[in-house]
Amino acid sequence: MALVSEVTELFESAKSGERRSLSRLLSLIEEGAESPVEFGSASSLGITGPPGVGKSTLIGRMIDVWVERGESVAVLAVDPSSPRSGGALLGDRMRMSNADSSDLVFVRSLATRNHPGGLMDCLTPMVDVLAACGWQNILIETVGAGQSEIRVVAFADRILLVDGPDRGDIIQAEKAGIMELADLIAINKADLPDAQRAANSVISALLVGSDENTPDVLLVSAHSGEGVAEMIDALAETSTTPDRERLRVRERLISAWDSALLTSSGFDDTLAALEAGSITLREAVAQIKNGN
Amino acid sequence: MRIVVAKPGLDGHDRGAKVIARALRDGGHEVIYTGLRRTPAEIVRIVIDEDAAAVGLSxxxxxxxxxxxxxxxxxxxxxxxxxxxxxxGIIPEHDRPRLFAEGVRAVFGPGTTTGEILDFLSKLEDRAEAGEATGVGEEAGWHW
Structure with missing residues (x-):
């Protein structure tokens, strides 16, 4: 575990603009070091959506717009770790190739590292540190493919859901429960036919729900850049709703709970007893709740 | 270990780099792949931002x-x-001494097994544990 003095020293240096210190500090926090910044003091934008929908490319375009406006951008790009080897292949930044030449851009690839319960509670302190070091726009990117990814993106304060026209239907996103979390929805690949139809189907899906504050649905093209600046302006004006805020906090709580369960001392014994058939599932839950 | 796998310059083939990236992942490493046609300055920037311990150049x-x-x-x-x-990649034998002198710690040519590269990486970990230098700016007096 990192020394407090090391963290403080790196933080001071990172605040003065030293990238290496910032980068090292983020690693220490990822490994569990105490953050030097007040917890939850900054806000972030989560960007999620199904695989292949163009999230990274779109972020690359968003970066261009912000940089042109003189604003800084930091991206935390999260990809899964291999459950077997524990390794990870992190390739998001190859789609943001303009990102590596401007001082206004910082991109860090993060592996999920198979934390129990999918809990990535390092994200909040990382966002806090980035904001304290002056980064204006802070993004968390994750693939919205399943429950564990929802848990990751739930650590952001607002969520942009990206979808595309070539995926057939929006049912996948609905199934995964991401739609309910989204504060803004972008249909990417607007340069392809059927984008408007996809947008319409998303809008009608939203209208079926009981939520009165349905998110706006915008068409963008990460390929041509069309609609990206407008989307950024819309994002600035988009706020979350208490309902969605609650859903995100709920996801965070559930992943923290799962993490506590999976790392609890009696878990393995209870599991073994359950496997041997000596207790029932209900008794197992009671046992874990009682902490023995 | 966090490792950047990078393609510097104008060559347009990255099958090899992708195979290596995959093999390192399967060996338990976190691999950041840069994509094609990166400048040396960009690669340095990526290594800094990613807080990588090593960079493999194809x-x-x-x-x-x-x-x-x-x-x-x-x-x-x-x-x-x-x-x-x-x-x-394709780096002839007679060019290698100069690269080693520049601080490159290993050059893997065609026919190298992915296992050998993983062995090299665990050697790096052993050396780090023993307090022996391996970095590009350190006097290591060693290469694979």
Whole structure:
């Protein structure tokens, strides 16, 4: 575990603009070091959506717009770790190739590292540190493919859901429960036919729900850049709703709970007893709740 | 270990780099792949932002003699002396001593098994544990 003095020293240096210190500090926090910044003091934008929908490319375009406006951008790009080897292949930044030449851009690839319960509670302190070091726009990117990814993106304060026209239907996103979390929805690949139809189907899906504050649905093209600046302006004006805020906090709580369960001392014994058939599932839950 | 796998310069083939990236992942490492056609300055920036311990440079175009030393130099200038640089691709035997002199710690040519590269990485970990230098800006007096 990192020394407090090391963290403080790196933080001071990172605040003065030293990238290496910032980068090292983020690693220490990822490994569990105490953050030097007040917890939850900054806000972030989560960007999620199904695989292949163009999230990274779109972020690359968003970066261009912000940089042109003189604003800084930091991206935390999260990809899964291999459950077997524990390794990870992190390739998001190859789609943001303009990102590596401007001082206004910082991109860090993060592996999920198979934390129990999918809990990535390092994200909040990382966002806090980035904001304290002056980064204006802070993004968390994750693939919205399943429950564990929802848990990751739930650590952001607002969520942009990206979808595309070539995926057939929006049912996948609905199934995964991401739609309910989204504060803004972008249909990417607007340069392809059927984008408007996809947008319409998303809008009608939203209208079926009981939520009165349905998110706006915008068409963008990460390929041509069309609609990206407008989307950024819309994002600035988009706020979350208490309902969605609650859903995100709920996801965070559930992943923290799962993490506590999976790392609890009696878990393995209870599991073994359950496997041997000596207790029932209900008794197992009671046992874990009682902490023995 | 966090490792950047990069393609410097103009060559357009990254099958090899992708195979290596995959193999390193399967060996339990976190691999950041940069994509094609990166400048040495961009690669240095990526190594800094990603807080990587090592960078593997893949070169098939014949420009290794220019591009790889530039990455090494850039890392040293940025104060990233402890980062390990290794290379792979089409790099003739007679060009290798110069790269080693630049601080490159291994050059893997065609026919190298992925196992050998993983062995090299565990050797790096052993050396780090023993307090022996491996970085591009350090006096290691050693290469694979």
């Amino acid at each position: 070169s098939l175009s014949g420009a290794h003699g220019v591009l790889i030393p530039r990455v090494c130099e850039g890392l040293r200038e940025a104060g990233m002396d402890d980062v390990v640089v290794f290379a792979g």
